[in-house]
Amino acid sequence: MNDDRLSRVFSALADPTRRDIVARLAAGDATVNTLAEPYDVTLQAVSKHLKVLEGAGLVRRTRDAQRRPCHLEADVFDLMTKWIERYRRAAEDRFRRLDAVLDQMDDSPAAGSRTEGAAS
């Protein structure tokens, strides 16, 4: 997944209705009509949301006869989770060094200059 794709995924999920559609598709495939039922909007508006989700690669519409149910692409979420996990690990790596620094400070509390005099 490249930067552009990640951006499209994040912006597709920026809308609360689209997040709700994704949550409902996570429970199982559904047609546009079924998806539109709980919303106080037109079928066209729901179709528009689905197009955005399709464009981001989050949703696929199968060619199942006339029904064309919408299907959630779970692997895209797996990729995003992996991506964020790498970022998390980079931060964790930093903070483990900070753990060690904090431990050393315990041994020699006088280490370091005072904040007010820092880099002056």
Place this chain on the structure above:
Amino acid sequence: MRSTTTEPRNETQIAADPALPTIVITREFDAPPERVFRAFTEPDLVIQWLGPRRLTMRIEEYDARNGGSYRYVHIEDDGTEYGFHGVFHEVRPTERIVQTFTFEGVPDGVSLETATFEDLGGRTRVTIQSLVDSFEARDAIVASGMGDGVREGYERLDDLLSENK
């Protein structure tokens, strides 16, 4: 989108809000806020942990007080330097640090970083929120973390785990 795991209590948590261009990092430390705050504000302590392990860090200025500024560089083995700078909007001892942050490789980009230090009775919960100016910028930052992860690899993390435990 939140990434959490059932690992030790001090594990870093990351949340990237789909509705706001923010990244929120939460981590707890086995030290009181006074000491954690010093590790965030005193340059000779900051240099020991901030920045990727594989790079050398040089602090040119780190004036952590209201209106003070900072600049530091990370240096590759081949001499390539990556500069970062910003100003401290508010430095409230043991409680809160608000600063701007620019990676000089993207000179027009600036984020607002708010670190809060919560006293857990001898321990400290640190929450760092980065508010960037677009979703694209936020996603690029998350993506850069993936690059670091690949390069540093899990071996490094294992080293640190055995060193610090």
